[in-house]
Amino acid sequence: AQTVTQSQPEMSVQEAETVTLSCTYDTSESDYYLFWYKQPPSRQMILVIRQEAYKQQNATENRFSVNFQKAAKSFSLKISDSQLGDAAMYFCAYAGGTSYGKLTFGQGTILTVHP
Amino acid sequence: GAGVSQSPSNKVTEKGKDVELRCDPISGHTALYWYRQSLGQGLEFLIYFQGNSAPDKSGLPSDRFSAERTGGSVSTLTIQRTQQEDSAVYLCASSLQPSGNTIYFGEGSWLTVV
Numbered sequence: 001a002q003t004v005t006q007s008q009p010e011m012s013v014q015e016a017e018t019v020t021l022s023c024t025y026d027t028s029e030s031d032y033y034l035f036w037y038k039q040p041p042s043r044q045m046i047l048v049i050r051q052e053a054y055k056q057q058n059a060t061e062n063r064f065s066v067n068f069q070k071a072a073k074s075f076s077l078k079i080s081d082s083q084l085g086d087a088a089m090y091f092c093a094y095a096g097g098t099s100y101g102k103l104t105f106g107q108g109t110i111l112t113v114h115p
Numbered sequence: 116g117a118g119v120s121q122s123p124s125n126k127v128t129e130k131g132k133d134v135e136l137r138c139d140p141i142s143g144h145t146a147l148y149w150y151r152q153s154l155g156q157g158l159e160f161l162i163y164f165q166g167n168s169a170p171d172k173s174g175l176p177s178d179r180f181s182a183e184r185t186g187g188s189v190s191t192l193t194i195q196r197t198q199q200e201d202s203a204v205y206l207c208a209s210s211l212q213p214s215g216n217t218i219y220f221g222e223g224s225w226l227t228v229v
Contacts, residue, residue, distance in 0.1 A: 037220075043204060045220035091158065101148050101210060101218060102171070105158035 002027045004094050006106035013082045014114050020067075021077040021109050023092030034068065035093040035103070036077045038086075045091070051075065079111075087113045117141075119221035121207050127227045128197055136192045136224045140209030147190050148210075148218065149182060153203035161205075164190065165212075197228045 003026045013019035025034070036048040051059045051068050058066050063083075067076045079086055092106040120139040128134050140147050149161040160174040164184045175181070179198075184190040194201055204223040210216040 042222060043206075043225075044222045045206065045208070047217055047219075050217070101146055101163050101165075101208075102160050102174075103148075103150070103158075103218070104160070107157050 002029070002032075002094050002096065002104045004092055004104050004106040006092055006109050008109045009107070010110045010112070012112040012114060013079070015082055015084060017082055018078060018080045019082055019111065021079075021090050021092075021111070023075045023077070023106055025073050025075065025092070025094050027073070027094065027096070029096045031096070033095045034066075034075045035095070036064070036066070036075075037091045037093060037105075039089040039091065039108075040087075048090070049077065082113050084113050084115060087111055119207055119209055119219055121205075121221040121224050123224055124222065125225045125227075127229060130199060130228055131196055133193065133195045134197055134226060136194075136205050136207075136226070138190045138192070138207030138209075138221060140188065140190070140207070141219055143211065144209035144219075145187065145212055146210045146216075146218075147184055148208045149190070149192050150206040150208065151176075151203045152206055152223070156203075158206075161192070194226075197226075199228050202226055202228045 005024045032053045034051045037045045038048050049061045063080045065078045089108045091108050093103040122137045145166045147164045152158045162182045163171040179195045182192045204225050206223045208218045208220040210218045
């Protein structure tokens with residue numbers, strides 16, 4: 001079975017600074033997808049960024065980028081120029097190539113942004 | 116609709132009662148998913164519908180849980196004889212198709228069993 005581990009229950013960052021959230025996963029599949037989702041107090045899960053395992057290039061979405069280390073099964077999220085609106089719970093998630101919609105989530109990391 | 120719509124937003128029910136939670140996916144999305152988010156278990160996959168195919172029910176925790184999707188659109192998650200451990204946020208999500216597309220989540224239905 002696949003597992004996703006987020007070892008940082010809480011992280012904090014000063015506004016305009018950079019923060020990195022960690023995620024590791026375990027799988028025997030060769031084809032899969034990795035995601036970072038943001039969950040603000042409204043409860044709605046919002047996709048931040050996704051990475052296809054077959055792509056070697058790290059995904060980037062504006063201030064958000066990932067460091068995907070396939071051999072190490074590591075998938076960290078870097079948030080640059082942090083903003084107050086980035087404060088939320090962040091979940092790392094995995095989906096196998098044959099079950100794209102069946103996401104396995106990590107435990108989540110609460111990110112606090114200080115003004 | 117513009118997004119995934121779920122109702123009710125909040126539900127308090129007595130132990131032993133049945134509850135129904137509704138999900139209206141984004142128009143045109145063929146894939147629909149239910150997840151549960153609870154303090155003790157985190158986020159768990161429950162069930163997945165894709166078009167007219169038989170649903171993947173592998174995540175349903177017990178036979179008290181069932182779900183259906185009528186007409187390939189609206190879905191209802193039913194919990195029979197609710198227990199206190201069923202208290203959680205039930206999240207619905209949809210996507211255009213299961214592979215390679217972004218999954219969009221609703222805001223969830225917060226169920227409290229007293």
